[in-house]
Amino acid sequence: MKPKIAFFDFASCEGCQLQVVNLEAEMLDVVGAVDIVQFREAMTEKSDDYAIAFVEGSITREKDIPRLKKIREQAAILVALGACATIGGVNCLKNFQPLEEVRKYVYGDKADWYETFPTRPIDAVVPVDYYIHGCPIHKDELLKVVKSLLLGKKPEIPTYPICVECKRAGNVCVFELGSTCLGPVTRAGCGAWCPTHRDNCAGCRGLVPDPNTNAEKEVLKKYGLTVDQAVGQFRIFLGYAEVAK
Numbered sequence: 001m002k003p004k005i006a007f008f009d010f011a012s013c014e015g016c017q018l019q020v021v022n023l024e025a026e027m028l029d030v031v032g033a034v035d036i037v038q039f040r041e042a043m044t045e046k047s048d049d050y051a052i053a054f055v056e057g058s059i060t061r062e063k064d065i066p067r068l069k070k071i072r073e074q075a076a077i078l079v080a081l082g083a084c085a086t087i088g089g090v091n092c093l094k095n096f097q098p099l100e101e102v103r104k105y106v107y108g109d110k111a112d113w114y115e116t117f118p119t120r121p122i123d124a125v126v127p128v129d130y131y132i133h134g135c136p137i138h139k140d141e142l143l144k145v146v147k148s149l150l151l152g153k154k155p156e157i158p159t160y161p162i163c164v165e166c167k168r169a170g171n172v173c174v175f176e177l178g179s180t181c182l183g184p185v186t187r188a189g190c191g192a193w194c195p196t197h198r199d200n201c202a203g204c205r206g207l208v209p210d211p212n213t214n215a216e217k218e219v220l221k222k223y224g225l226t227v228d229q230a231v232g233q234f235r236i237f238l239g240y241a242e243v244a245k
Contacts, residue, residue, distance in 0.1 A: 003150065006038035006050040007081075008071055010057030010064055011091050011119070015136040016082030017041040017056055023139055030143070033150055052077045052149060054132075058084040058091045060119045072126040077149060080121065080128045083135035087206045088240030090135070091119040095239055120240055130155055135204035135237065138190045158188040161208050162201050165192035174200045175223045180233055184219055185211035204237045 007017055021042050023030065037047040053075035059068060072078055083089040094102045095118045103111040122128060132145055141157075148155040162183035166173065174181045174195050183192070183201040187208050194201050220230055 002033065002035040003052060004035045004037045004047075004050040005052040005054065006036070006047075006075075007041065007054045008038070008056070009040065010055070010068070010085070010122070011060040012057035012082065012084040012089070014041055014056065016085075016132075016134075019136045019139055020054075020142065023143070026139070026143060030146060034146075048074060050074060052079065054079045054081045055085050055122055056081040058088050058119045058121055059125055060091060060117065061115050062117060063115065065125055068122060068125050077129045078122075078126065079130045079132060079145065079149075080123065081132050082137050083133065083204045083206070083237050085122050086131045086133050087238060088119055088121045089204075089237055092237075092239030093235060095119055096235065124240075131157065133157070133187060133205035134190055138193070141189055159209050160188050161211075162186045162188050162190075162192055162195065162205075164188055165190070166195050168192075169196055171195050172198075174198065175219060180220070180225055180229050182216075182230065182233055184216045185213065200233070202233055202236050207238065207241065
């Protein structure tokens with residue numbers, strides 16, 4: 001029998017699930033190898049009988065917790081999908097503000113209708129088996145992970161920094177273009193998407209294991225930039241890690 005898989009979402013833009021839909025021709029191969037039983041972004045039918053769960057989004061409300069735990073109990077394998085699920089993502093920016101003020105800013109006089117608490121990635125609530133990083137995820141990496149899971153293998157996710165991929169691509173370092181970049185400490189795997197298009201890396205794939213922060217500081221110093229400038233960039237996607245310290 002085909003493995004049964006399901007897609008779920010919490011607080012997110014659902015852009016990572018859209019990347020799954022954007023597989024287009026490759027999606028036919030995926031559908032041929034698995035049985036997708038729940039995927040709100042792409043289908044109306046749904047079933048709670050699944051073995052592999054892909055979860056997008058961060059946890060921002062108390063009532064998210066029992067739903068996520070139920071998904072975890074059912075799934076033999078749980079995969080965090082995208083930056084919001086893997087590291088907390090942009091939703092963690094609210095953690096640096098008084099939450100009551102955040103609610104009032106967003107919902108106005110209806111603020112009391114909506115609950116909230118400090119945003120966190122899903123592995124702060126339940127164990128996660130595998131991670132697909134990025135904002136949004138990279139389609140090729142998604143396919144690689146799905147194929148590995150179907151073969152019963154552990155997906156290989158890079159543990160080296162974005163700078164390696166920049167050098168392979170022959171990119172001009174964005175520091176040379178006057179920008180601040182988190183590439184020296186950010187996990188590779190996207191093919192240096194942003195620097196290849198002359199934009200800076202904002203760290204959406206999370207930190208490499210044991211990041212060389214001293215090297216980052218040296219690069220910043222070389223280009224006349226400050227640690228505070230880099231911290232501002234870190235908070236875009238890595239705010240949860242900063243708060244958790």
